[in-house]
Amino acid sequence: MKAYAYFPGCSLEKMALSYHQSALECARRLDLEFQELDDWNCCGTTAYFAIDQLLSYTLSARNLALAEKKKLDMVTPCAGCYKNAYFTNVTLKRDADLAEHINEALKEDDLHYAGTNQVYHLLEVFCNDVGVQEIKKRVTQSLNSLRVAPYYGCQIVRPRKDHEEVENPRYFEDLIAATGATPVEYQLKMRCCGGSLLITSRKAAFSMARNLLQNAMDNGAAVIATACPMCQVNLECYQQQINQEFGARFSVPILYFTQLLGLALGASPKELGFGSELVSASAVLAQIRNKETSTTQSPYIRHATS
């Protein structure tokens, strides 16, 4: 059983409780041990880096140091926390001077960060460490060709980290296909959902979310799967307002990918935090419960294997 230091991030305490529950449930069912960090702190989220870099790095470094103390790699389900932790790890390794400053601050807490561990997003752990093939083997409840739009959002792939595919990554699609669902191909899968723009420019943020919802719907999505609490909120909570603003009629459930994966792995909706949706997911659950299993594979999988 592989162990990770699990950093949930602030949102998962309350707003995204269902992400927290379903992430842990999936990990359990995939024989992963997620040890939540004791006494973790907020990563500074999107805004803080622009205000005080040194302090923001220190915030993330503290969490990383806690994980390093356990000799574990860190995994986080939030795309924003992931980006902050990932780049703190990389920057500290590159910038000895910065590392020294930060470690000076961490000393107050009897901590030190040497940068010996890695930072992963939850998707990476499932797709790379466990592997899509393995997940496919563990699926007990096929998602019956449910049309799921994988929404990467902007922060998992950007900024570019290494030589990874940033323009058309496929691992989220592969994961969805492994559950028996059909991944929806749509162009805006990595576009920003508006993020915290909502606070400063509501109209512009709505327009971004609208484009995304429209593009996913145009390509036949029955549900959008997210991997970030911020994306989930922007796409789900504001659907009504977006409908009013643009005269649209969106009513598409926005679920965490772990909720769908969890269903495929045999967990009950309750174990996965279902029930708090603002846009009802009952149609989704109904399709999955529909016992008649379909053999249609996703077009991508068919393409890749032919």
Place this chain on the structure above:
Amino acid sequence: MSEKVGVYICHCGANIAGVVDVAALSHWAGELPDVAVARDYKFMCSSLGQELIEKDIQELGLTRVVVAACSPHLHEATFRNCCKRAGLNPYLFEMASIREQVSWVTANKTVALEKSKALISGAVHRVIHNQALEPIIVDINPNVLVVGGGITGIQAALEIADAGYHVYLVEREPSIGGHMAQFDKTFPTLDCSACILTPKMFSAGTHPNITLLTWSEVEKVDGYVGNFTVKVRQKARKVNTELCTGCGICEQKCPKKVIDTVFEAGMGLRKAVYTPFPQAVPKYPVMDVQNCTFFQKGTCKACEKFCPTGAIDFKQEDKVVSFDVGNIILATGWDLFDCRRIPQYGYGRLANVYNSLEFERLSNAAGPTGGKVILRDGVTVPQSVGIIHCVGSRDKNYNPYCSAICCMQSLKFAHLVKEKTGAQVYNFYIDIRTPLKAYDEFYQHILETDETRFVRGKVAEVTDAARLPGEEGKLIIQVEDTLIGKQRRIPVDMVILSAGLEPRHDAKEVAKLFGIGCSADQWFIERHPKLDPVATMTEGVFVAGVCQGPKDIPLSVTQGAAAAARVIGLVNRKQVSLEPVRASVNAEQCSGCRICNNQCPFNAISFLVDKGVSEINPALCQGCGTCVAACPAGAITGSHYTNAQILSQIEGILEVELGQREAVPA
């Protein structure tokens, strides 16, 4: 016997003297044992510098010379000649590289001085053990191998053949012509590509001094300048060229259609037995056995049935031919950047996104649409077309270099699209690069007359996700227009990606086969980027055209001709002098173990059964040193690299007390 060594230290302007204390160095060198004189001078390689050495040799009776300056690569020949002029055997000279190996790579002046001392001390110790040698003179085989039958290779072959020497022109594809044969018009004059190319192809195909080996590849190269032996595999055409008249009936009758991904760039079809285009040279078809119904399913043979001369030969096998040449010119050209590597531009996913070669075929009157510029549906004429520059070039994620031709090629396309469709054309560029003769005039002409809109900015993406009115069913080009400082979305019907030029996918292997080097980008490396652009570090092997780096047709032709001139010059000399660096076996010491026998990459060692010892043929030996190291009895010596020379050089280097080392950056 004690030797009289002269040591000459060059300032190289400030190149060396700016870092190394040359006065102190020459003072120190003057005190070394056996050194009769040590001097420093501004430019040793100048005629005054060389006269200084000559004068000392004659007046002081120097028996050995050491020059501490740039590198043997640059000036060894200069100073050897200088010694020779003064009557000293040129091999009694040694060079210490204190520019490339010291001043250019060392910041700390103390360390620089110490390292210079060590290198000079090594050279002085070594030169004492140098022996007078005479260069080896060998005949040059006048035949020449040209690899690659694009415009560059054709030009080179014709120049040499016209000069009266025989050329073997080896081309991988069924016909010569290269990429130029695929084009519609050529910039900047817009003359028809085939019209100017095919006469040259025809001349190459019929020239009595040219042996054309198409559908062929070089498999092995042995030997050295003047005397290469080459093995070429001629792939089975399944057509007997002795009998075939090129009538094309087989192609007409062949029922099997295949997408032509080479000549038609995937835009058109060909048959299983085919000539890639009507003006192909040679005119004989080749059979694609992977796709031939007979080879795959066992029945058909329509071609055989209809061939009026009985030339189809299903049993024909590959043939390996071997011949000798004195010089080799590589003109293997380029591959097009694969636009799929930039998924945000939609190539391969969005039907009406084309790469530049596809557009050449679309626009070509002999192409799959008869020259009509229409969308993939086969009927719709585009009303708006976006041409994107620098695709895969000038981008650290793909190729950092500028492909040099694609600005002009994009302007050419803008003009052709406008002329053929009247569509609104947009060119998306980062910078417009039109530096050569009549090129900027062409650009100005397009600017003034063609109503093409130029948008300066790197395109972010090409998408079919419509958002705004007017975008439905279009390809939308999202770009930051850096001249107005705004993001723009421009809907068009067709997008053309001006993909960059890349080294051939197999450039590295080909370079290895011919014993030359590749740059980090994998273009073949020339001997000197400015002063010797067509020679390579391997004597007798030349490079020309795009395989050496991106360039247009005029420059490719110029290089092809230049390489030919170099070869003709060598062949006219009839003989070439080789470095007398050869290995020899001391029969007294040889135990006859024969370990060295199969070590030699040039097969120069044979075993004399009667005498029970091994012997090296100096005509074949290339002085690589493998056998010297292999001999357990230490019986083999490499001239100019004797044990005494190497060991004394090491001793000399170690004799200099080196102080505190600079930390070496990891």
